[in-house]
Amino acid sequence: MSQTQYIPTIGIECHVQLKTRTKLFSGANNDARDAKPNTMVSPICFGLPGTLPVLNREAVQLAIRAGLALNAEIAENSYFERKHYFYPDLPKGYQITQLAHPTIGAGSVTIHLEDGSDKVVRIHHAHIEEDAGKLTHPNGVDYSLVDLNRAGTPLIEIVSEPDMHSASEAKAYAQEIYLLMTYVDVTYGDLYHGNIRFDVNVSVAPIGAPLGTRTETKNLNSFKAVERAVDFEINRQVKLLDKNERVVQETRGWNEDRQATFSQRSKEDAHDYRYFPDADIPPLKIERSEVEAVAKVMPKLPNQYRQEFTAMGLDGSVITALLGVKSNAEIVAEIYTIAGKETASRVAHWLSSVLGSAEGHTDISSIGTARLVELSGMVDTAELSSTAAKDVLISMLSSPESPRHIAEQKNLLQVSDENAIAAIVEKVLADPANAKAIADIKAGNDKVIGYLIGLIMKESKGKANPGLAQKLIRKRIS
Amino acid sequence: MSSISIEDVKKLAKLSALTISDTEADALRNQLDEILGFVSKLSEVNTLGIEPTYQVTGLSNVMREDEVVDYGLDRDALLRNTPNQQDGQIKVKRVIE
Numbered sequence: 001m002s003q004t005q006y007i008p009t010i011g012i013e014c015h016v017q018l019k020t021r022t023k024l025f026s027g028a029n030n031d032a033r034d035a036k037p038n039t040m041v042s043p044i045c046f047g048l049p050g051t052l053p054v055l056n057r058e059a060v061q062l063a064i065r066a067g068l069a070l071n072a073e074i075a076e077n078s079y080f081e082r083k084h085y086f087y088p089d090l091p092k093g094y095q096i097t098q099l100a101h102p103t104i105g106a107g108s109v110t111i112h113l114e115d116g117s118d119k120v121v122r123i124h125h126a127h128i129e130e131d132a133g134k135l136t137h138p139n140g141v142d143y144s145l146v147d148l149n150r151a152g153t154p155l156i157e158i159v160s161e162p163d164m165h166s167a168s169e170a171k172a173y174a175q176e177i178y179l180l181m182t183y184v185d186v187t188y189g190d191l192y193h194g195n196i197r198f199d200v201n202v203s204v205a206p207i208g209a210p211l212g213t214r215t216e217t218k219n220l221n222s223f224k225a226v227e228r229a230v231d232f233e234i235n236r237q238v239k240l241l242d243k244n245e246r247v248v249q250e251t252r253g254w255n256e257d258r259q260a261t262f263s264q265r266s267k268e269d270a271h272d273y274r275y276f277p278d279a280d281i282p283p284l285k286i287e288r289s290e291v292e293a294v295a296k297v298m299p300k301l302p303n304q305y306r307q308e309f310t311a312m313g314l315d316g317s318v319i320t321a322l323l324g325v326k327s328n329a330e331i332v333a334e335i336y337t338i339a340g341k342e343t344a345s346r347v348a349h350w351l352s353s354v355l356g357s358a359e360g361h362t363d364i365s366s367i368g369t370a371r372l373v374e375l376s377g378m379v380d381t382a383e384l385s386s387t388a389a390k391d392v393l394i395s396m397l398s399s400p401e402s403p404r405h406i407a408e409q410k411n412l413l414q415v416s417d418e419n420a421i422a423a424i425v426e427k428v429l430a431d432p433a434n435a436k437a438i439a440d441i442k443a444g445n446d447k448v449i450g451y452l453i454g455l456i457m458k459e460s461k462g463k464a465n466p467g468l469a470q471k472l473i474r475k476r477i478s
Numbered sequence: 479m480s481s482i483s484i485e486d487v488k489k490l491a492k493l494s495a496l497t498i499s500d501t502e503a504d505a506l507r508n509q510l511d512e513i514l515g516f517v518s519k520l521s522e523v524n525t526l527g528i529e530p531t532y533q534v535t536g537l538s539n540v541m542r543e544d545e546v547v548d549y550g551l552d553r554d555a556l557l558r559n560t561p562n563q564q565d566g567q568i569k570v571k572r573v574i575e
Binding site (some may be wrong): 010019021022026028029036037038039041042043046048054055056057058059060079084086087088092101135136137141142143144145146148243274277279281282283284285460 | 479493495507513533543544546553556559564565569571
């Protein structure tokens with residue numbers, strides 16, 4: 001433990017790939033997920049002389065939507081600029097981006113911490129830019145390979161203010177940005193494939209002192225990596241300061257296997273990008289009316305679902321699990337509207353506990369609300385026990401059949417036929433081994449009735465309606 | 479009096495990924511000096527309260543619809559312009575250790 005008390009300060013830059021059909025400045029196909037290298041390219045992606053990049057209208061629409069989700073001002077006038085650097089993944093020698101006049105201005109995001117509290121993180125701005133190509137470095141050779149499928153993919157880079165002060169706040173921010181961007185449907189949001197990538201700027205300073213020297217750890221593509229990289233940097237920097245050493249301002253990478261950041265020697269003069277306005281891309285003017293039109297068709301944001309689910313009385317952990325998959329949140333909200341609180345709450349618990357934990361979300365949109373409501377109804381009418389209902393639920397993931405059909409096939413329907421249960425009750429009560437239990441109940445020890453119900457359930461292979469069984473026992477021994 | 483040094487010229491050359499000889503650096507220094515002198519004339523104009531000019535075309539909102547275009551060029555055609563290639567990718571000098 002360190003002698004001095006330090007306060008960490010964290011700002012995050014987040015790159016979000018927009019889900020357009022084509023690239024930001026060319027008509028080349030933007031869906032390169034399963035494509036062979038350099039097949040989703042055009043002369044513009046290759047930066048060939050004489051080509052003219054032209055802005056994709058849909059990318060601007062998505063950027064407006066993302067901006068509104070960030071609670072940000074949309075600039076009436078924005079410009080594209082050239083950022084110059086030489087690297088093999090950037091064929092033109094410059095990236096088309098925005099600097100002085102980005103399309104998305106200052107905004108804010110409310111993040112939700114594990115202790116249940118909320119915090120507002122300010123957004124400095126977000127700008128539209130093109131992604132670079134992908135480099136691979138085969139082992140044991142002296143060359144690298146360049147695939148330009150990703151070159152020119154539209155991105156927005158969301159730049160936060162340095163408003164976070166712990167690894168858990170950084171993680172909560174990353175999660176909320178992911179939720180916002182996927183809920184407003186501007187990105188496929190596939191973290192594994194780098195659709196959303198985070199760069200974390202971390203510095204530490206003694207409490208009350210001016211901000212310390214920061215490092216930037218780039219290209220984190222999971223919430224856990226964001227949390228751990230920030231944690232690692234805070235500890236590393238505190239140790240340096242405690243030894244009276246200095247933190248070097250630099251770019252660092254994250255080694256997932258070693259769970260550690262490492263210095264990426266940055267090139268000298270790397271920060272002299274010589275920005276200037278891109279003469280190929282005329283200014284972007286966005287009318288107020290256009291922003292209002294997008295605002296009118298904005299989908300529900302995660303916070304609105306959060307409020308609805310809280311009002312339904314759901315636990316924080318259930319809400320977090322539900323929100324993790326947009327379609328699950330939509331399903332519960334829809335069931336709440338059509339079938340009421342009880343049913344919605346039961347389905348919410350199924351979705352969060354049976355089908356997925358916070359770590360492994362399962363998208364259950366294939367089941368459909370109608371079948372979920374029907375299944376819940378079968379629990380209400382005691383046709384299915386809650387254990388059996390979970391069994392049916394899992395089967396419905398891979399079967400289009402109705403819950404009733406599945407329950408019949410699996411022989412799970414509860415027996416509510418009074419005569420059938422009465423016969424089992426008769427058999428259990430007639431067993432001399434249970435004479436003492438009966439005597440105990442008669443003597444006023446009512447808890448023993450649970451033991452008898454257990455025997456009846458066992459005898460019926462779990463299918464007897466326990467409520468009915470209890471009623472019949474009481475009738476029989478009173 | 480030169481406002482630009484040989485070091486400035488060399489830095490610019492490096493940023494532009496150009497290899498230049500000392501003789502060329504000297505010649506470029508003079509030329510850049512003249513250019514800067516010419517451009518500095520503009521500083522004599524009072525531009526207080528005037529919006530910076532980002533574009534001189536008068537155009538705005540030049541956009542295209544989000545539809546895939548067939549450029550009629552396949553990978554091989556595009557890769558033919560690159561000095562080195564391998565397995566459908568552009569082969570470059572290794573950029574990390």
